[in-house]
Amino acid sequence: MVDKTQLWTVMPLMAVGTYLIRFSFLGMLGNRPLPTWLTRALRYTAVGVLPALVAPGVLWPVATGGQTDPARLAAAVMTLLVGVITRSVLGAIIGGAVTLYACLALVG
Amino acid sequence: MTETSAAFWRGARHSLPFTIVVIPFAILFGVVATEAGLNVLETMVFTVTVFAGASQFAALQLMQDNAPTLIVLATALAVNLRMVMYSVALAPHLGRAPLGWRAVMAYFLVDQSFAVSSIEYERNPALPIMAKVAFFFGALLPVAPVWYAASLGGALAGRAIPPEFALDFALPITFLAMVAPLLRSLPHIVAAGVSILMSLLLAGLPWGTGVLVAAACAMAAGATLVWRLEKGRANG
Numbered sequence: 197m198v199d200k201t202q203l204w205t206v207m208p209l210m211a212v213g214t215y216l217i218r219f220s221f222l223g224m225l226g227n228r229p230l231p232t233w234l235t236r237a238l239r240y241t242a243v244g245v246l247p248a249l250v251a252p253g254v255l256w257p258v259a260t261g262g263q264t265d266p267a268r269l270a271a272a273v274m275t276l277l278v279g280v281i282t283r284s285v286l287g288a289i290i291g292g293a294v295t296l297y298a299c300l301a302l303v304g
Numbered sequence: 305m306t307e308t309s310a311a312f313w314r315g316a317r318h319s320l321p322f323t324i325v326v327i328p329f330a331i332l333f334g335v336v337a338t339e340a341g342l343n344v345l346e347t348m349v350f351t352v353t354v355f356a357g358a359s360q361f362a363a364l365q366l367m368q369d370n371a372p373t374l375i376v377l378a379t380a381l382a383v384n385l386r387m388v389m390y391s392v393a394l395a396p397h398l399g400r401a402p403l404g405w406r407a408v409m410a411y412f413l414v415d416q417s418f419a420v421s422s423i424e425y426e427r428n429p430a431l432p433i434m435a436k437v438a439f440f441f442g443a444l445l446p447v448a449p450v451w452y453a454a455s456l457g458g459a460l461a462g463r464a465i466p467p468e469f470a471l472d473f474a475l476p477i478t479f480l481a482m483v484a485p486l487l488r489s490l491p492h493i494v495a496a497g498v499s500i501l502m503s504l505l506l507a508g509l510p511w512g513t514g515v516l517v518a519a520a521c522a523m524a525a526g527a528t529l530v531w532r533l534e535k536g537r538a539n540g
Contacts, residue, residue, distance in 0.1 A: 197368070200346075202376070203367065206363055206367065206373060206377060207349060207350050207354065208353070210377060210381065213377065213380075213384075214355075214359065214380075214384045217381065218387050218390070218413040219406075219410035221388070221391035221392045221394075222391045222410050223406050223410055229392075233527065235389065236526075236527040237524065237526075237527040238386060238388055238389050239526065239527070239530075241382060241385040242483065242486055243495045243499065243526065244498075244518075244522035245382050245522075246482060248503035248514070248518035249362055251499070251500040252507040253476055254476050254480075256507070257472065259472040267470075268470075271473060271477060272480055275480040275481050276483075278481075278484070279483070279485050280484045284485065285325055285329075286481075289477055292477035292480065293474075296477070300468075
């Protein structure tokens with residue numbers, strides 16, 4: 197459960213912060229170019245942040261008390277595989293969900 | 305039809321395929337937010353004010369894990385840092401639009417509107433400025449209203465979904481699904497690998513700090529590798 201005081205602190209600050217990120221160059225900084233090293237690093241924000249957010253939870257899920265769960269691991273691998281092959285976010289989600297439910301049903 | 309309204313409808317047509325992706329993603333956010341204890345009003349305030357799905361999911365996950373507020377904010381905003389690139393890329397095309405319009409467009413600067421608009425502006429640089437603005441808003445028509453409505457639908461349906469559905473794993477699957485299509489170059493693959501490895505090694509750190517360190521290492525690894533590759537190509 198999310199703490200409500202924290203939620204109402206995080207939401208407005210996140211909204212303002214996200215807006216400023218979007219407004220930055222479009223709104224104020226105009227055509228000033230970014231340093232090359234920074235544009236290079238920014239290209240890797242999504243692949244840098246998202247896997248780190250999920251990797252520990254994939255190997256040691258909270259729902260199973262931290263025990264590695266073959267169903268969840270298989271689902272994660274299938275999601276990546278389908279996503280890499282089809283380049284489709286939706287396809288990858290469906291592939292992962294079908295694998296998860298199939299494995300849970302087999303074990304369950 | 306004027307050039308401006310033609311551009312608006314062309315934008316709508318170009319981003320129409322995104323509708324089918326946005327609907328399940330938004331429903332999922334509504335459901336996951338409800339599971340995390342948010343009521344319908346809180347879910348909608350979140351989704352309308354922030355309007356950036358991946359970071360909303362990230363913030364929800366960290367708050368559920370009782371991460372400190374600063375860590376939640378730093379991680380969620382790091383997820384949105386890619387939008388600096390979008391802002392940089394669109395500025396030369398839209399910089400001459402009135403400030404009021406640019407202020408509204410900034411709120412709506414999402415993956416989808418950026419993707420179709422940047423392609424259109426590259427292809428059609430001579431388009432009048434207001435037609436460019438119209439194209440951008442046209443591209444939002446199949447995406448933004450659907451995002452709000454489907455989030456609401458998910459929030460209303462959320463409580464009806466039993467634990468057997470293993471919704472705890474909806475988040476990891478969604479994030480991995482977003483990352484997988486990005487793994488199209490060696491530096492992207494290396495960055496993702498470093499991100500996974502470091503987050504596992506640092507999993508013992510107080511919640512959330514490991515993620516930030518892992519992400520920083522991953523970004524540095526990707527940027528360094530692409531720099532080496534470009535230098536190698538220049539010299540070779």
